[in-house]
Amino acid sequence: MSDATIEVTGVRKRFGPTPALNGMTFTVTPGRVTGFVGPNGAGKSTTIRVILGLDAPDEGHALVCGQAYQQLRYPLHQVGALVDAAALQPSRTGRNHLLWLAHSQKMAASRVDAVIELVGLTTAARRKARGYSLGIRQRLGIAAALLGDPPVIIMDEPFNGMDPEGIIWMRQLLRSFAGEGRAILISSHLMGELQDIANHLVVVGRGKVLADASVDELVAHASGDRVVVRTPAPTDSARVLEGSGARTEILDSFTVSVSGLAAQHIVQALSQAGVPFSEVIVQRARLEDVYLQLTSGEVEFRGGSDSGSDGQAKQ
Amino acid sequence: MTDTETATGRPRPPTTQPRRASFGPVLRAEWTKFRTVRAWLVGLFVAALLSVLFTFLVANGRHEGSCTGPPPPGSGPNSPGSNCHAGHPFVPTGPDGEPVADSYYFLNQPLTGNATITAEVTSLTGVISTEPANVAPSQTSTRRGLAAWAKAGILVTPSTNQGSAYAAVMATGSHGVRWQYDYTHDSPGLPGLMTDTSPRWLRLTRTGDTLTGYDSTNGITWTQIGTTRLAGLPTTVSVGLFVASPVSFQDSNNGSPTLATATFDRVSIGSRGGAGAVDAWHGQSIGNGSKSFYPTLGTGGYHRSGSAFVLSGSGDIAPGVGEGLLGADTAASSLPLGLIAGLLVMVVVSTTFITTEYRRDLIRTTFTATPNRATVLAAKAVVIGVAAFVIAAISAAVAIPLSEHILKANGDYVFPASALTEIRIMAGCAGLVAVTAVAVLALGAILRRGAGAVTVGIVVFVLPYTLKQVLAGSADEWLFRLTPAAGLDVLGALPRSAHVAYPYTLGNGYYPLTPWAGIAVLCAWVAIALGVAALVLRRRDA
Numbered sequence: 001m002s003d004a005t006i007e008v009t010g011v012r013k014r015f016g017p018t019p020a021l022n023g024m025t026f027t028v029t030p031g032r033v034t035g036f037v038g039p040n041g042a043g044k045s046t047t048i049r050v051i052l053g054l055d056a057p058d059e060g061h062a063l064v065c066g067q068a069y070q071q072l073r074y075p076l077h078q079v080g081a082l083v084d085a086a087a088l089q090p091s092r093t094g095r096n097h098l099l100w101l102a103h104s105q106k107m108a109a110s111r112v113d114a115v116i117e118l119v120g121l122t123t124a125a126r127r128k129a130r131g132y133s134l135g136i137r138q139r140l141g142i143a144a145a146l147l148g149d150p151p152v153i154i155m156d157e158p159f160n161g162m163d164p165e166g167i168i169w170m171r172q173l174l175r176s177f178a179g180e181g182r183a184i185l186i187s188s189h190l191m192g193e194l195q196d197i198a199n200h201l202v203v204v205g206r207g208k209v210l211a212d213a214s215v216d217e218l219v220a221h222a223s224g225d226r227v228v229v230r231t232p233a234p235t236d237s238a239r240v241l242e243g244s245g246a247r248t249e250i251l252d253s254f255t256v257s258v259s260g261l262a263a264q265h266i267v268q269a270l271s272q273a274g275v276p277f278s279e280v281i282v283q284r285a286r287l288e289d290v291y292l293q294l295t296s297g298e299v300e301f302r303g304g305s306d307s308g309s310d311g312q313a314k315q
Numbered sequence: 316m317t318d319t320e321t322a323t324g325r326p327r328p329p330t331t332q333p334r335r336a337s338f339g340p341v342l343r344a345e346w347t348k349f350r351t352v353r354a355w356l357v358g359l360f361v362a363a364l365l366s367v368l369f370t371f372l373v374a375n376g377r378h379e380g381s382c383t384g385p386p387p388p389g390s391g392p393n394s395p396g397s398n399c400h401a402g403h404p405f406v407p408t409g410p411d412g413e414p415v416a417d418s419y420y421f422l423n424q425p426l427t428g429n430a431t432i433t434a435e436v437t438s439l440t441g442v443i444s445t446e447p448a449n450v451a452p453s454q455t456s457t458r459r460g461l462a463a464w465a466k467a468g469i470l471v472t473p474s475t476n477q478g479s480a481y482a483a484v485m486a487t488g489s490h491g492v493r494w495q496y497d498y499t500h501d502s503p504g505l506p507g508l509m510t511d512t513s514p515r516w517l518r519l520t521r522t523g524d525t526l527t528g529y530d531s532t533n534g535i536t537w538t539q540i541g542t543t544r545l546a547g548l549p550t551t552v553s554v555g556l557f558v559a560s561p562v563s564f565q566d567s568n569n570g571s572p573t574l575a576t577a578t579f580d581r582v583s584i585g586s587r588g589g590a591g592a593v594d595a596w597h598g599q600s601i602g603n604g605s606k607s608f609y610p611t612l613g614t615g616g617y618h619r620s621g622s623a624f625v626l627s628g629s630g631d632i633a634p635g636v637g638e639g640l641l642g643a644d645t646a647a648s649s650l651p652l653g654l655i656a657g658l659l660v661m662v663v664v665s666t667t668f669i670t671t672e673y674r675r676d677l678i679r680t681t682f683t684a685t686p687n688r689a690t691v692l693a694a695k696a697v698v699i700g701v702a703a704f705v706i707a708a709i710s711a712a713v714a715i716p717l718s719e720h721i722l723k724a725n726g727d728y729v730f731p732a733s734a735l736t737e738i739r740i741m742a743g744c745a746g747l748v749a750v751t752a753v754a755v756l757a758l759g760a761i762l763r764r765g766a767g768a769v770t771v772g773i774v775v776f777v778l779p780y781t782l783k784q785v786l787a788g789s790a791d792e793w794l795f796r797l798t799p800a801a802g803l804d805v806l807g808a809l810p811r812s813a814h815v816a817y818p819y820t821l822g823n824g825y826y827p828l829t830p831w832a833g834i835a836v837l838c839a840w841v842a843i844a845l846g847v848a849a850l851v852l853r854r855r856d857a
Contacts, residue, residue: 053686054679055856070686074340081683087676089352096351104344104684106337144680 003066004030004151004183010060011050013207020046021057022207028185030151033178035198036187039295043207044187045083048156052081064152074105080145082155085137090130094121094140097129098147105148115143134161142170153177153184159193171197191291203294210294218290227263229256229270230279240273241266338694341685345694349668349702358664359702363710366657367717374649374718378725403728404608406635407478413810414731415498416561417477418602418630420615421470423555424595426584431520432469432554434582435534436486436509437623439467441575443563444612452572452612460573463489463816465560466632467577469519471526473549477602480545481632483557484528486515488575493814494528494541498634501814504530504540524548534581554584555596556617558628562610567818572612576627578620596624603630608728634812636819645730645808647740648824649718650711654803655780657710658748662772665699665752670765679857688852692760696845699756700749707748711741732808743805743830750802750834750841751776757844761851775799776840783821792820792827799840804833 006028013021021043028034036044049055051062053069061068065078072078088097098112116125119139124132132140138158145153153174159167174197178184188194194201201218203211211218231237234256238248246261258266263282270277285293349355409415441461444452468485482496484504492504492515509515516531527542560575600614615628672678685691715737722729732740755772762768779800783791794800804826811819819825826833 049679049856052679052683054682072686073337075686076684083679083683084676087680089348089671089675089677091354092348092351096347100344100347100351101680101684103347104340104681106340 004181005063005065006051006152006154006183006185007063007066008047008051008060009062011047011057011062012059013046013050013055013057020207021050024060024204024208026202026209026212028152028183028202029200030183031178031181032199033174033184033186033197034200034202035191035194036185036202036204037191037194037291038189038204038210040189042189042204042295044189044204045156046207047204048081048083048154048185048187051154052079052083074148076101076105076148076150078148078150079152079154080148080150081153082138082141082145082158084156085134085141088129088132088137088140091128093128094125094132094136094143097140098125098144101144101147107147111147115146118146119143135163135166138162138166138170142173151182153182155184155186157187157189159188159190167193191288195287203291205295215287219285219287226283227258227261227266228279228281228283229258229266229277230254230281231256231270231275231277233275236273236275237270237277240269240275244269338690341690341694342697344684345691345698349698355664355668358660359706362657362660362664363706365660366653366707366710367714368653369656370649370653370714370718371721373652374644374721375725377644377649377722377727402726405477405606406608406728407602408731409478409498409634410480411497411499412731413499414635415478416602416609416631416633416635416815417479417498418607418609418611419466419557419559419632420603420617420626420628420630421475421553421555421557421599421601422596422617422624422626423470423475423553423557423599424584424597425551426521426554427551429520429522430554431518431585432471432583433516433518433534433585434469434556434579436467436515436517436577437580438578439465439486439488439509439575440577441465441488441560441573442612443573444571446571452610454574454613457574457612460563461488461575462560462563462573463487464631464633464814465558465573465575466493467558467575467579467626467628468556469517469554470557470632471519471521471552471554473545473547473552475553475599475601477607480548482519482526482528482543482545483632484517484519484530484540485557486517486577488560490814492517492530492540495632495814496526496541496543496545498632499812500541500543502541504528504538505532519554521548521552521554556582556624556626557632558615558626559630559632560612560628561631561633561816564816564818567820567822570610572610572629574612574615574627574629576625578623578625580623582624600628601630608635631815633815634810636810636812636815636817644722644727645824646715646719646732646737647806647808649722650714650740650744650806651780651803653710653714654744654747655777657707658751658777658780659773661703661706661748661752662755662777663769665703665756666759666768666772667765668699669695669756669759670763670768673763674765682857688857689849692757692845692849692852696753696756700753703752704745704749708741708745711744715741730809736808739830740806740808743834746834747802747805747837750837751799754799754837754841754844757841757848760848761844789820791822795821795833796827797836799837801828801833801836804828804836805830807833 008024008026011021011024024047038044050057102112119142121139124136174184200214229237234250237256238250241248241258246258249257251257263280267280406414407417442457443460445456445458446452465488466485468483470481470483472479472481480497484494486492491506494502513532516534518529520527525544528540529537530540531537556579558575558577560573562570563573564570598617603611603614609630611629613629617624617626682688719729754776758772759768776799779794779798780803782794795804807826807830809824
């Protein structure tokens with residue numbers, strides 16, 4: 001089997017006059033959870049549909065395990081996808097829903113019962129889908145995604161409508177899957193949902209990738225190595241540190257903001273100069289702030305126009 | 316896994332042509348989908364129930380009877396008479412079990428052993444009844460006119476009972492000299508009508524059980540027209556001169572009885588080696604009573620005029636064709652309403668089998684599991700087609716014998732059909748329903764909306780069946796030739812005959828195409844729908 005990867009290369013797609021994807025390029029590698037984040041209408045769902053072969057790109061291509069999705073013989077053995085948990089026939093039971101999926105992949109009914117147990121739907125799966133809560137639908141969708149024990153898992157907004165308990169369960173599940181070496185792509189329009197589980201982030205806006213980096217890199221980049229020094233002598237501190245090559249800003253009579261000098265060098269410089277200080281604090285940006293910073297332009301754009309690709313494509 | 320590619324190297328231009336999916340698993344998945352939605356199974360059951368029920372009601376509503384005499388007081392001049400009795404008149408059955416017309420005037424005598432009968436037909440004229448159809452024909456209201464298939468000639472038969480085997484050589488109104496035997500067999504001799512300068516000599520010989528017909532313009536040079544063996548012909552048979560004149564149709568609904576008169580001269584009957592008993596003639600009107608179904612103009616008769624015999628006769632010796640003429644039902648004639656009722660339900664089941672997936676966005680799950688969309692369409696078509704076929708076949712297998720039984724109990728005449736014909740009608744009904752189900756499935760895939768697809772499906776694939784009564788003239792014939800309604804031609808159960816002048820129209824129970832040609836026309840429509848659906852599915856984002 002090919003490596004468990006998703007490669008999206010230069011994908012462009014228009015819906016009428018509106019460009020939904022504008023050269024989308026990124027790679028999802030195995031063994032970690034990749035967060036796919038961006039505001040509503042940034043092109044996340046369209047990208048996922050292109051990956052799954054549901055929408056044809058105008059340009060570029062997407063490969064799963066090194067192959068176009070259409071080339072996969074029994075795709076659910078390679079890719080498990082949760083795209084729309086509400087997409088169920090109301091008069092069919094959850095188990096029968098999984099059963100036809102299993103049959104389409106030449107799988108036995110025993111596999112269906114195994115995934116039902118895995119997601120904890122043993123009783124609900126015998127009922128008709130009509131009465132399912134959003135949480136049950138999500139779990140059923142996850143069961144469907146896991147049916148073929150796939151190396152690649154794609155989930156579009158999986159936390160939508162889940163109760164806190166479900167969210168915790170889901171995060172544990174995803175982490176364990178990543179630990180097994182699977183490639184996992186999870187989209188969300190809320191950075192907060194991904195903060196604790198994503199190792200890697202692909203931030204998108206207006207149909208292209210704005211940032212593609214590990215969570216640590218992103219945070220470090222956004223923080224801009226700012227250090228706050230608490231000192232009774234802000235003027236002296238500023239003078240000494242500027243002498244060491246840093247840029248400073250006196251915020252108040254006890255606080256100096258320093259950039260361009262690492263924390264340990266600040267401590268060293270102040271100590272050598274005999275300037276008193278009580279605290280040296282490395283400022284770490286919150287992931288949420290990074291996200292807002294990256295996508296603020298897009299948010300402004302969306303404020304002026306509601307031609308979101310998600311809305312267009314869903315019809 | 317069967318992947319042959321490795322993940323080494325840089326991304327190459329990927330193939331996006333869908334890989335051929337193996338059909339078995341997809342088919343099984345679609346079957347699982349179908350059987351796990353109870354509404355669809357209930358729909359199949361309702362379709363079967365409705366089709367049997369409506370067939371029953373149609374059959375039950377038909378009662379056969381005939382009314383003669385003056386119309387009841389207060390009713391219009393064209394109303395049926397008030398003297399009514401139930402039951403269909405007697406329809407003779409020919410040697411092969413087929414219904415036949417066997418009404419004529421026969422001047423005959425018994426003859427033993429081998430023989431040769433010769434006669435010259437010197438004239439053949441006729442009259443046509445001018446009474447309206449509901450008034451008993453009478454000799455006094457007629458106009459001159461000779462039916463095209465008026466017959467005058469020599470006939471040999473083992474028995475004068477209706478439906479007996481026979482062989483005959485004859486002059487006809489406008490089809491020249493013919494050699495005919497056992498109702499359905501016919502071969503032509505001299506063309507054209509006789510004239511004073513060109514009379515028609517006829518000769519029929521019997522040798523054992525072989526009968527042979529000849530014609531001649533001069534009584535000297537004879538041409539053989541046809542020959543046949545009538546197996547089991549008794550030593551003594553009835554031979555003689557006959558005249559028949561069939562119902563003449565002015566239009567597709569109104570037929571008038573006719574009477575023909577022929578003059579036979581130089582009649583000779585010779586047993587081998589001896590002259591026949593020329594004066595032992597016995598005139599007999601065959602099948603010409605009130606019991607017989609075949610409308611006649613009088614009973615016919617004969618007189619001698621010098622050496623000649625002048626015979627007049629009415630009726631026909633031919634295959635019994637025509638629902639209009641016979642007032643006959645067929646094994647299939649009660650079916651269309653039930654078929655349409657079942658079809659309507661089937662259209663809903665079949666379209667929603669795919670449109671509900673669009674409505675619920677389930678189609679994306681389906682295409683994610685099987686990226687080759689044409690395979691999905693094919694699997695769905697097989698599932699719905701087979702389900703529809705089985706249900707329709709069961710319904711027809713119940714409805715056809717049921718309606719036949721009820722019709723017969725109501726005194727109707729049901730045109731005999733062979734077991735093969737009945738099986739063909741059952742399979743045809745099932746095929747029609749199955750193929751239509753596949754067609755509307757394709758419509759569902761194209762249109763995606765249940766209401767729209769059901770509407771278009773009914774308008775295109777069901778409505779044409781019901782337009783039969785609405786369309787004027789021969790437009791309805793084209794309806795059953797070109798539109799999906801051609802599928803109904805599979806119900807055709809009445810035989811045509813090249814030597815019976817009868818309006819073989821839809822109104823009289825004759826469909827314009829042969830059963831399989833009709834199904835083929837319907838299949839062409841389905842192929843178009845499927846082709847468009849496959850193309851649209853491939854091109855469109857899911």
